[in-house]
Amino acid sequence: MIEYLKSIGGLDDIVSENKMSLDLIIPAVRNDLIAVRNFSLIKAYKVQVPIYGIQATEDYGVDVRDIQKWALLTDKKFKLVQFSGNHFYMLDQWKKLADYLQSLCKIQIE
CATH class of the missing domain: 1.10.20 (Histone, subunit A)
Incomplete structure (x- = not known):
């Protein structure tokens, strides 16, 4: 591990x-x-809220196709956003990630 x-x-x-x-x-x-x-997607129920997937461009352990499957779990919008870096990109880009998450909160409030 x-x-x-x-x-x-x-x-x-x-x-x-x-x-x-x-x-x-x-x-x-x-x-x-x-x-x-x-x-398992087979057992999953769809949610009635948008889903925003976040992936690091150099996270080779996570296939972008697996993240895109989250679109199957919502009747609303799905959007995939990529940040540069590895699996732990947020350690170097916490401000950029925080700004993005804050922008999503504003979208939902308006």
């Missing part, structure tokens, strides 16, 4: 050598991976 997280840019050497940090991170990541593995 640690090597996998390092390979996708999500774990630096300082964190990977800190047992307390790993005790917090590893269970959360493991549960996320289990949830992704067990998710």
